[in-house]
Amino acid sequence: MTLLQIKNLRASVEGREILQGVDLTVNTGEVHAIMGPNGSGKSTLAQVLAGHPAYTVTAGSALYEGKDLFAMTPEERAREGVFLAFQYPVAIRGITNAYFLRSAVNAIRKHRGTEELGPVEFMDALEEKLKVIGWDDSYLSRPVNEGFSGGEKKRNEILQLAVLEPKLAILDETDSGLDIDALKTVARTVEKLRRPDNATVMVTHYYRILTHIQPDFVHVLAAGRIVKSGGKELAQELEEKGYDWIREPAAVA
Amino acid sequence: MTEQYVADFKAFAGNGAGGAPAWLRKIREGAIARFAELGFPTTKQEEWRFTSVAPIKETRFALAHAAGAQPPSVAAIEPLLVCPPGSPRMVFVDGRYAPELSSVGGLPRGVHAGSLAVALTSGRNGELARQHLTRHARWHESAFAALNTAFLADGAFVHVAAHTILEQPLELLFVATGGRQPTVSHPRSLIVVERDAQAAVVEGYAALTDDVYWTNGVTEAVVGEGARVEYYRVQREGRRAYHVATTQSRQERDSFFGLHAVTLGGALARHDVLTALDGAGAELILNGLYVLRDSQHADHHTVIEHARPHCASHEFFNGVLDQRAHGVFNGRIIVRPGAQRTDSKQTNNNLLLSTDARADSQPQLEIYADDVKCTHGSTVGPIDQTALYYLRSRGLSPEMAQSLLTYGFAAEILGRMGRADVRDRLDPLVRAALA
Numbered sequence: 001m002t003l004l005q006i007k008n009l010r011a012s013v014e015g016r017e018i019l020q021g022v023d024l025t026v027n028t029g030e031v032h033a034i035m036g037p038n039g040s041g042k043s044t045l046a047q048v049l050a051g052h053p054a055y056t057v058t059a060g061s062a063l064y065e066g067k068d069l070f071a072m073t074p075e076e077r078a079r080e081g082v083f084l085a086f087q088y089p090v091a092i093r094g095i096t097n098a099y100f101l102r103s104a105v106n107a108i109r110k111h112r113g114t115e116e117l118g119p120v121e122f123m124d125a126l127e128e129k130l131k132v133i134g135w136d137d138s139y140l141s142r143p144v145n146e147g148f149s150g151g152e153k154k155r156n157e158i159l160q161l162a163v164l165e166p167k168l169a170i171l172d173e174t175d176s177g178l179d180i181d182a183l184k185t186v187a188r189t190v191e192k193l194r195r196p197d198n199a200t201v202m203v204t205h206y207y208r209i210l211t212h213i214q215p216d217f218v219h220v221l222a223a224g225r226i227v228k229s230g231g232k233e234l235a236q237e238l239e240e241k242g243y244d245w246i247r248e249p250a251a252v253a
Numbered sequence: 254m255t256e257q258y259v260a261d262f263k264a265f266a267g268n269g270a271g272g273a274p275a276w277l278r279k280i281r282e283g284a285i286a287r288f289a290e291l292g293f294p295t296t297k298q299e300e301w302r303f304t305s306v307a308p309i310k311e312t313r314f315a316l317a318h319a320a321g322a323q324p325p326s327v328a329a330i331e332p333l334l335v336c337p338p339g340s341p342r343m344v345f346v347d348g349r350y351a352p353e354l355s356s357v358g359g360l361p362r363g364v365h366a367g368s369l370a371v372a373l374t375s376g377r378n379g380e381l382a383r384q385h386l387t388r389h390a391r392w393h394e395s396a397f398a399a400l401n402t403a404f405l406a407d408g409a410f411v412h413v414a415a416h417t418i419l420e421q422p423l424e425l426l427f428v429a430t431g432g433r434q435p436t437v438s439h440p441r442s443l444i445v446v447e448r449d450a451q452a453a454v455v456e457g458y459a460a461l462t463d464d465v466y467w468t469n470g471v472t473e474a475v476v477g478e479g480a481r482v483e484y485y486r487v488q489r490e491g492r493r494a495y496h497v498a499t500t501q502s503r504q505e506r507d508s509f510f511g512l513h514a515v516t517l518g519g520a521l522a523r524h525d526v527l528t529a530l531d532g533a534g535a536e537l538i539l540n541g542l543y544v545l546r547d548s549q550h551a552d553h554h555t556v557i558e559h560a561r562p563h564c565a566s567h568e569f570f571n572g573v574l575d576q577r578a579h580g581v582f583n584g585r586i587i588v589r590p591g592a593q594r595t596d597s598k599q600t601n602n603n604l605l606l607s608t609d610a611r612a613d614s615q616p617q618l619e620i621y622a623d624d625v626k627c628t629h630g631s632t633v634g635p636i637d638q639t640a641l642y643y644l645r646s647r648g649l650s651p652e653m654a655q656s657l658l659t660y661g662f663a664a665e666i667l668g669r670m671g672r673a674d675v676r677d678r679l680d681p682l683v684r685a686a687l688a
Contacts (some may be wrong), residue, residue, distance in 0.1 A: 029279065050644060050646050051645075053638075053642060063345045072644070074642060074645040075649060075650055075651075078645070078646055079648045083646075090637075090640045090643040091640075092643075092644070093602070094660070094662060094667075094668065095658075095660070095664060095666035100647075100657070102642075103647075104649065107647070107650070107653065108648045143661070143668075160647065178637065179270070
C-alpha cells in the first residue's frame with residue numbers, strides 16, 4: 001500500500017529554493033535510503049515532511065495515506081503516525097524524558113480515541129522499549145537531551161521512535177556521529193520495529209549504516225532533486241565512487 | 254520618612270518592647286540610629302538600580318500588632334501551609350507567635366521550636382539567642398535589616414542540638430491579616446542547627462488579606478559542623494503587599510545547606526540572600542524560582558561568600574515572567590584569599606512570556622584566590638521556537654508545548670530540592686502560578 005507519495009516537491013527556506021522537484025513514493029513495508037552530498041537538500045526534505053515552520057512548500061504535493069500532508073500541522077502529522085528523528089535533537093530544560101514521552105504518547109492516544117496512560121501504566125510499557133535499545137531507566141529521570149552526549153541524543157530519538165511506533169519514520173542522519181556500538185543499537189532497533197504496515201526513510205550521508213539496515217531502495221539527492229534511484233547495490237556503488245559521477249550530469253539536466 | 258520610624262521606635266522601646274534583655278535593647282537603639290543614617294535606598298545606589306522602594310517609603314505603615322485583634326482560625330490557616338499535614342508548625346500572625354495555631358508538641362528530644370520573644374527571656378535559649386541573634390545578618394549595611402533589628406520583638410527560634418535528626422519538615426508560617434491602614438511587621442527568625450544534626454525548615458509568607466501591608470523580615474541560619482539543613486522559603490504574600498527580607502546563613506566545616514527560595518507573591522519584593530561558607534568542605538545549594546505576572550516586581554540579590562578552602566556552591570535561579578512583570582537577579586560570588594579549591598557555579602535563566610515582561614540579570618564574580626573553579630551564566634528570552642517545534646513534532650499541541658516548556662523552567666528548580674515531600678506540595682502551587 002502506498003504510504004507516502006511526493007510529487008514535484010519544491011521548498012525553500014529564507015527565500016532560497018532548496019528542493020527543486022522531488023518525486024518519491026514509499027510503500028508500507030519498505031525501507032528507503034536517501035543519500036547525497038552535503039547541501040543537496042536531504043535534511044530539508046526530512047524537515048518539510050515533518051512540518052518545520054521555517055520551510056515553505058512552493059510547489060508540488062505530498063499525500064500521506066491519501067491525505068494532503070502539507071495541510072496538516074506538525075502535531076497532526078505526528079498524531080497520524082509521521083515521526084522525524086532529528087539530526088540535532090533539542091534539549092528541554094526541567095522536563096524529564098519520562099514525562100515528555102508520556103505527554104507525547106498521550107497526545108497521540110487521545111487523537112486516536114484510546115485511553116491516556118497514567119504514570120505507572122506508562123512506565124510498565126516503557127520498560128519493554130528500554131530493553132530494546134539497551135538502556136537502563138536512569139535516562140528517564142534526566143531532562144530531555146539536556147547534558148546528553150551526541151550519541152545519547154541520537155539514541156534518545158530512537159527511544160522515542162520505539163515508544164511512539166509511527167507508520168512513517170524519517171531518520172535524519174541519525175547515524176552521524178555515532179560510535180559503532182551505538183550505530184548497531186540504532187540499526188537493531190530500526191530492524192526490530194520494521195513491520196509490513198510501516199515504512200522507514202533514512203536520510204544519510206554515510207554508507208556505514210546501510211551495512212546494518214538493508215534498504216529496499218536507495219535514492220541519490222543532488223541539488224534538490226532525486227537524480228538516481230536503485231537497490232541497495234547503488235549504495236555500495238556510491239561508497240566506491242563517491243557522488244561526483246552522479247552529481248555532474250544532474251547539474252546539467 | 255525615616256523620622257516617622259524613629260518616632261515609632263521611641264513608642265515601641267518606651268513600651269518595654271516585650272521585656273527584651275538589656276543587650277538586645279542596646280542593639281535595637283544602635284539599629285534605629287543606623288536606619289536613620291542610611292535612610293531608604295534609592296535607585297541611584299548600585300544595589301538598588303532596578304528596584305525602587307519609593308512606594309514603601311511613601312506609605313505610612315503602622316506597626317502591626319496582633320494584640321486585641323481577632324486571631325484567624327485554624328481553618329483559615331490550613332490552606333496556607335506547605336508541609337504535609339501533621340508536620341510540626343509554628344504560625345505567626347502579623348509577626349507575632351500564635352501558639353493556638355501552632356503545633357510543636359511532638360518534636361523529638363533535642364529540638365526546640367518556639368517564640369523568639371519567649372526564648373529571649375529564658376535561660377539557656379536566651380544565651381543561645383544572645384550568641385547568634387543579630388550577629389550574622391549585617392544590619393549595619395542594610396537599612397531594611399537595621400529597621401527589622403530595631404523593631405525586633407518576635408519570630409521563630411529554632412534550635413536543633415548536636416547529633417539530632419529532625420525527620421519531619423518544620424514549618425514556620427508568617428501570615429498577614431492586613432487592616433484598614435497599612436501595617437508593617439518585622440518578623441525575625443533564628444535557626445541554629447548544631448554539629449552533625451539534620452533538619453528541614455520551611456518558612457512561608459502568606460496573606461489572609463488583599464490590603465496593602467509590608468513584611469520586613471530577617472532570618473539568620475547557623476549550620477554547624479557536619480550538619481545538614483534543607484531550608485525552603487515560600488513567598489506567597491498578598492497581591493498588594495510589599496515584601497523585603499534578608500536571609501543570612503553561616504556554614505561551618507563539612508556542612509550542607511540547601512536554600513530554596515520560591516517567590517510567587519507580593520506587588521514589590523526584594524530578597525537579599527547572603528550566604529557564608531565559613532568552614533572547609535562546606536557545600537551550598539542555592540536554588541531560586543520566581544513566577545511573576547501583572548505588574549509584580551521581584552528582586553533577588555544573592556551573595557555567596559567562599560571564606561574557606563574546598564567548599565562548593567551551586568546556584569540556580571530561574572524566573573518566569575508574564576504580562577508586565579519585572580524580575581531582577583543579582584548574583585555575587587566572593588572567593589576570599591585562601592579559599593582555594595572553591596567550586597562555584599551560578600546560573601540564572603529567565604523566560605519572558607510577554608513582550609512587556611522584563612528581566613535584569615547581573616552576575617558578579619570577585620575572586621581573590623588562584624586555584625578555583627567558578628562559572629556563571631545567564632539567559633533572558635522568550636520561548637525557544639525550535640523547542641516548541643520539536644515538541645509539536647511529537648504530537649503536542651502548541652498550547653501543550655508552551656505549557657511544558659514553561660513548566661520546565663520551574664521543574665528544573667523543583668527537581669533540585671532535596672525533599673520530595675516538600676517538593677510535591679510546592680509543585681501544585683507553582684503550577685497554579687504558571688497557569
